[in-house]
Structure formats: C-alpha cells, structure tokens
Amino acid sequence: MDELFYREYILEHYRKPHNYGRFEHPDLAYEDDNPLCGDRIRVELKVDDGRIADVRFEGKGCAISQASASMLTDVVKGMTLEETLRLGKDDVLENLGAESISAARIKCATLGLKVLKEAAVGGMPQAWPDEEGQAS
Amino acid sequence: MTAGITPVSDTAAERIRADFPILATRTKSGKPLVYLDSAATSQKPRSVIETISGYYEGYNANIHRGVYDIAERATDAFEGARARVASFFNAAESAEIIFTRNATEALNLVAYSWGLANLRAGDAILLTRLEHHSNIVPWQLLAAKMGAELRFLELDGQGRVVLDDLDAKLRGVRLVASAHVSNTLGTIVPIEQIIAAAHRAGAVVVIDGAQAAPHLAVDVRALDVDFYAASGHKMLGPTGIGTLYAKRALLEAIPPFLAGGDMIRRVSYEQTTFNELPWKFEAGTSDIAGAIGLGAAVDYLQDLGMAWVRAHEVALTAYALERLNAAPHVRLYGPERAEERGGVISFTMGDIHPHDIASILDGEGVCIRAGHHCTMPLHERLGLAATARASFYVYNTYADVDALIEALEKAARIFKL
Numbered sequence A: 001m002d003e004l005f006y007r008e009y010i011l012e013h014y015r016k017p018h019n020y021g022r023f024e025h026p027d028l029a030y031e032d033d034n035p036l037c038g039d040r041i042r043v044e045l046k047v048d049d050g051r052i053a054d055v056r057f058e059g060k061g062c063a064i065s066q067a068s069a070s071m072l073t074d075v076v077k078g079m080t081l082e083e084t085l086r087l088g089k090d091d092v093l094e095n096l097g098a099e100s101i102s103a104a105r106i107k108c109a110t111l112g113l114k115v116l117k118e119a120a121v122g123g124m125p126q127a128w129p130d131e132e133g134q135a136s
Numbered sequence B: 001m002t003a004g005i006t007p008v009s010d011t012a013a014e015r016i017r018a019d020f021p022i023l024a025t026r027t028k029s030g031k032p033l034v035y036l037d038s039a040a041t042s043q044k045p046r047s048v049i050e051t052i053s054g055y056y057e058g059y060n061a062n063i064h065r066g067v068y069d070i071a072e073r074a075t076d077a078f079e080g081a082r083a084r085v086a087s088f089f090n091a092a093e094s095a096e097i098i099f100t101r102n103a104t105e106a107l108n109l110v111a112y113s114w115g116l117a118n119l120r121a122g123d124a125i126l127l128t129r130l131e132h133h134s135n136i137v138p139w140q141l142l143a144a145k146m147g148a149e150l151r152f153l154e155l156d157g158q159g160r161v162v163l164d165d166l167d168a169k170l171r172g173v174r175l176v177a178s179a180h181v182s183n184t185l186g187t188i189v190p191i192e193q194i195i196a197a198a199h200r201a202g203a204v205v206v207i208d209g210a211q212a213a214p215h216l217a218v219d220v221r222a223l224d225v226d227f228y229a230a231s232g233h234k235m236l237g238p239t240g241i242g243t244l245y246a247k248r249a250l251l252e253a254i255p256p257f258l259a260g261g262d263m264i265r266r267v268s269y270e271q272t273t274f275n276e277l278p279w280k281f282e283a284g285t286s287d288i289a290g291a292i293g294l295g296a297a298v299d300y301l302q303d304l305g306m307a308w309v310r311a312h313e314v315a316l317t318a319y320a321l322e323r324l325n326a327a328p329h330v331r332l333y334g335p336e337r338a339e340e341r342g343g344v345i346s347f348t349m350g351d352i353h354p355h356d357i358a359s360i361l362d363g364e365g366v367c368i369r370a371g372h373h374c375t376m377p378l379h380e381r382l383g384l385a386a387t388a389r390a391s392f393y394v395y396n397t398y399a400d401v402d403a404l405i406e407a408l409e410k411a412a413r414i415f416k417l
C-alpha cells in the first residue's frame, strides 16, 4: 500500500474521531466486528422523518477502519436512511482520498459503512436491497 | 554486532538464501523481499520445488497398487520420505509416522481416534493458556461430546507456562495437549517435565509441534511423547502435508480416523479388516507429491543440522529482541531471553494498530503478520485485540532485522509517535 494512504487527515480522524460516543436514547443502533482483525464499530442514529438528524459512533481497531467510520459520520448527517443504503466502497475510498486499497484492508475501510447500513435498515419498513440483494 | 551475540556467518546465510528462489524476487513496491512470516508458512528451497516437479514430470503414479515401474518408483519415494521423516523425529520405526494434511488434521486424528475410544464422562483434558486454535477447538468438541472437562496451565508475566500446580491439575486428567513452542509468544514449553508428570499421573500426551519441528531437534523417543503433530509447510515443505508421530502400541489400540481405500486389508459388503500401520490411518490417495517434497525438506534441514538451525535462530532472535527493546514505543510479549523462545516475536507499537504497522511495513517489502495469530483466547488474556508478529527461519539475516527496525521507524514517523 502507498504510504500516502496514511495521510495527515486520516491520522487526525483516527486520533480525534468526529461524532464519537453514544446517545442516551438513540433511535437506531447497530454494532459489529471483523473477527479476523478484531476491529469493532458501533453506530447510533437519531432519526427525524426518515432523515439522519444526528449520528454517533464508537469503536476500536486500525486507523483505516476508525478514520473511515469517523469521516462517514460527517457525510451522512442529513441524509435519508434510503440514501445511506446507496453508499458503497467508492464513497468510502473517496472519503479516505484513496484510489484503491488492498483486498486485505477493504474490509477495514468499509466496516463503518456496513454497520451504518445495518443500523439504517433497522429503521426502515422494508429493507432496501443493494445490487447483491443484501442490506449491507 | 553487539557483544554476547554469536554472529551468523554471512557466507552461510548467503549460501542458504541462494537456495530459495523467492528471496531473489521483489515486492510490488519494488523493494527486496524481507520475509518475516515463517511462523505462518516457510519459504521452500529449490530442492523441494524440484523434487515435487521431478515426481510429476518423471514418475507420477498412484502408490501401493501399481505393478509397473513408475508406480514402484512413486511408492518407494513416498515410503522413503516417511522413513526420512521418522529418522528426523528419531521415531523407532517408519510405521509410527502417519501422513496427514497438516498439524491440525494430526491433532484431530488424535481427538477422534484416541479421544472417542478412550475418554469418559468426568475425565479431564489439560491444555495450556497459550494454545493455537488448532489445539483448543478439537478438545472443546471432544469434551462436549464425551462430557469431559477442560483445564489449563497458567502463564507467568513473561508468557512462560507455570508448572507449580502441574501435579494437582493432572488429577483426573486422561489427556494432556500442549504446544511445544507458542506461535504467538515464542515460549518454548518445558514439555519434558509435562510429559513425565502426565505419565506418572496415567495420562496420555499429545504435543502440537507445528512451531517446534521446523526449528528444534525433536527426539520423540527421548521425550517419550505419545503423539507429536507437525505441519510440513512450516518446515520448508509444501502445503497439504503434515505428520503425526504416535507410539505403535497406541496406534494399534485405537480405531481408524477416516475410512475408505488404502486403509483396508479386506472388505466385504458386511465388514472390513483394517490395513497395517501406518496405512490404517491413511484413507484414500495421499498427497504423494507433498510427502515426497517433505522428504526433501527434511533432507535440507538435516544437511544444515538442527543444532545449527537453532543456534542461528537464537542469535537472530537475541539481536532482534535487543533492537526492538531499544526501539521507542515498541512493547514486546513473551519470554525476555532468546534461549527461552523460538524465533517468533509479537509486539505492539504505541497506538498504531498492528494492521497499520503491517501495511506500512508491506510498503517497505517487509512481510509480517498482524492479528490474533489464531490465539484469540491468549490475546484476550493479554488484553489485546491484535499484535504484530515477526518470525525468523534459516534464510533470515541480521540485515532482515535491520530492515524491520527501519520500517518500524518509518511507521513511527508516519504516525508521529
């Protein structure tokens, strides 16, 4: 992997993650881990009329997974739950400012998105399948 | 070079490195390959690669049945490899070496064939806290099935197995299963003492030698061990082949593991008589090329001499421990002295996650492992989700250790530690 990948702003998000913590009463929440490397992320949402009014996340793991989740929380504020389900790998890479990422690390980069989508699906009348027909 | 560390002769190292074609390649980043993940799998010398292609190109045939020339040659090569493996472990006879797929399958063979026939409800199985998943999960399944209990020998602050309460813990134990060398902490487990105490208590002992057989002289008769498992791919051999040593009397007393062709003597529609040892435990067509390749690997190790292999590793490990101890922000796990450990060093560095360390090192051509190394319960006890791990073998040099340190310094710079 290109060392440029560990850019300054990625390390900033890793050390000082945005929207970190928990709500007292979240409307939606989901938590999952990547058992291969032990990365773990929890996402909580406040929802207002189908839109994400506010978001918190908590987690531990590598810089890529944690920074990626932190950036994602900035991006999804104000989105509808449906809109979050259309986010994909490319959006994650764009947030990170990376053109590509090794197969071994893509799971780290997309863990936050996966958890966010699971949380969002929990607040929807019906799951919104993506191309693979899955909710994540 | 630091005082007190035996230098590895550079000419010896260069000669060995020339035998491993992969070490001349470059990584995607254009850097020379610095391979520090031999605990996961070792690289293969040309002699092993050529032995395998020699079989496929020159005398590929199934074994133990053909009457034609190449079938006889294949059978001779396969059984010759078994004899060399037997001599490598100093087994009393070739029939005490069973070819399996890997150490994991060897341990499962013991769990199923010995365990189902011998364990009873209320019996106990004694393990240590540093085991690989391969030497935990089969016993969990067996214990659940038979109503047996699992017990563990604890570790001290340096990750060494505590033997103070060994005799007390052995009460009611029918089977002891322990690693010889830990793949995470590097700890060399004092199996001589464990085996002797277990036998006094009437227990049978299976040793997971996956990380020991490649690096230490293992003498199964001197150890008086009952079962000893190893993986070919970690000892210069190909993937797909492993070995189980077992005492003849035990192998004769227990039922087969898998059933099918090759393991039978006579089959009627109603019943079967099993083949002699070792074939009773080798159902179906074996990994013939793999076994022959493992024979060549064992030859290579014996040409080097296991005493040299160990001395080389102690020297490299001592040097690496010294340099890592001096590196800022690096925290090491496992025994402090190189003499008490194999060539495996797990570490963490500041708040850099091991996966990030491994990714940055990858950019420098340095291959290390990051994660829990199939020892999740041990990592949980250490209070860690993951560690980074560097491991050495016969082809590694002081220069490889220096490359590791330099790459770690770069990681520290990137993360502004």
Ligand SMILES: Cc1ncc(COP(=O)(O)O)c(C=O)c1O
Binding pocket: B039, B040, B102, B103, B104, B105, B132, B134, B135, B179, B181, B182, B183, B208, B210, B211, B231, B374
């Ligand atoms: C201590 C130990 N035991 C068992 C194994 C399992 O080896 P294999 O996957 O070849 O069966 C390993 C390999 O990582 C190991 O390090």
